[in-house]
Amino acid sequence: MKKFKLLVINPGSTSTKIGVYEAEKLVFEETLRHDVDELSEFDRMIDQLKFRKDIIIDALKKNNVGIESFDAIVGRGGLLKPIEGGTYEVNEEMLKDLQEGSRGEHASNLGAILAYEISKTADGRAFIVDPVVVDELQDVARISGLKEIERKSILHALNQKAVARRYAREQNVKYSDLNLIVAHLGGGISVGAHKKGRVVDVGNALDGEGAFSPERSGGLPVGDLIKLCFSGKYTLDEVKKMIKGNGGLVSYLGTNDAREVVKRIKEGDEYAELIFKAMAYQVAKDIGASAAVLKGDVDQVIITGGIAYDDMFTGWIKEMVSYISGVTIYPGEDELQALAEGGLRVLNNEESPKVYS
Template identity: 50%
Template sequence: MNNKTFRVLAINPGATSTKNGIFANETCIAESTIRHDYQELAACGSIKNQKRLRTELVLKFVKEAGVELASLDAVVGRGGIIKPLESGTYAINDKMLADLSIEPATIHASSLAGIIAREIGDSLGIPSYIVDPVTVDELCPQARLTGIKGIERQTIFHALNSKAVARRVCKEIGRKYEESRLVVAHMGGGVSVGAHLEGRVVDVNTAAAGEGPFSPERSGGVPLFPIIEMCYSGTYSKAEMMDLVVKKSGMQMHIGTTDLRKAEAMIADGDSYAALVVETMAYMVAKEIGAMCAVLSGRVDGIILTGGLAYSTLFTNYIKARVERLATVYMCPGEDELLALAEGALAVLRKETAVKEY
């Protein structure tokens, strides 16, 4: 067993923040969430042009943490919207760097993670990686085909956290992830529920494409005919329809908030419609879990509830009441993505798994 202490810098950019962590093996020795001023980001002109600003702030974080750059063994970044690939830890090679620099990757700040990680890694002569990007695609053929020829399902989901919590639960219960059958429900601003079969996510709803349960801000699956009518009504542009499905529907459209804590307060004050909306959202998550249990032929080693909504006892109790007879339910609230990134890098540094080439 490798007893060396490895130091890893993990970088996770979001739309208005950059989260950073420095790890000594699995222990986080420094962590920061850098909040970016909207006007400062807008002045960059594009997400791609934010690289210099964010890189300088990441390096400032490392310096203020009192960590010598020369002590780092690797830099790991959140994967952006790149081509579909299998789960794993990938070296940031020139091809990936090129793909992170063009659309569709450049529409989201997560693409900057790989670019910044590669730049810092190269300057220090150490490896740079990404781990389980949102485009992890391990669908079985039956999950890919649809009823309209020429339209196939592809996955964009919370792969990083879903895979990480699955591995952690397996470790806790003495199983190998690669030999387990699990259903993982990541529940946040979007909800993705995946069937994990022997280390591969063979089916999962793509929340950003309008599949699965509705969430605090996304529509989930809705009847197609009314959507088609809306598209041709002349009232909405294509961009407005996309925003409606991904950002402006779900719980907030019903009761005016994306915050489940506020929804619970409304319920406590006697708002019966808020109660119906929250219970229905949980009902839909439970129904999707049931569907993924069917994907696994009903043989399920565990159901994992994770993401921000998993902190809510009210919400998770609704779900557990419907699914706990299917398999043991494990609670992993929140999403520790910095640790998940570090774990992916550490597995390669320790030679527990092979690094993959993009």
């Protein structure tokens, strides 16, 4: 089997992470930091394209990595229209939607465009893998309870799908043959019910649905939220910031750093322990709800993300959900690896690339 060479690109708000892979082996990785003042010169995200591309190419040259050597360039997927999970070949329709930014401005929108632009020089293929807009909800999961509002699927799809596939590989079975519940625990939290390779139920993690997280409020009592919105004390933007950015641990404890909360707990802060335990409690409730979605037929519960490094937090969850199935913990999130694996599945003819339309 040929050892394909890939460049992986993950643009963030003030940085661009790149990785060079030979097959699944990482041979070079760098986080390219961007000065906030430099970025402020650009009105729209798409205006940063040449700036970021030049920095990537310069970093590759400095490390003696030839651009023409890549079989594929894989970028982080952005805010596209809802699509099913998988690896997508970058096409004109995708580029058009990302350049327009009609579904939102986000650094990840540059991933596919950078991959495409560099692929033209490398004479390789350009892909994206499992963007946050992955939508595989079953029809019944879309019903909210109010006709004017439909439930949406926005989740940490790249990491959720990657750890689900990893678990399947370790069990020598196919992801498409398993029923899994995956809880991603990071700055945002998402809990997905994976039925035979599809995330058939999950909340809108971007808006903080479900369990509260370090920065997001989670699902709030609707009546009280309505009163707060119409109290006259807050603007629309202020309420949105309360829910996403200043919610969760930030609201209660003034920090979004779970490690700081653990430190306080170890120093005897009982209130910090209550709030942290409440976050674990809500995650466990979401896992229980996902078990109901899968009618109790759950092969494994998987816990992943940065907070999964903390044994106390994951221990609280396990106490509540171990009756459902076994629990596997994969701490952290290796997004570069997940992107590389998605590109390799296509290059190795393990799956066909999907078409964005």
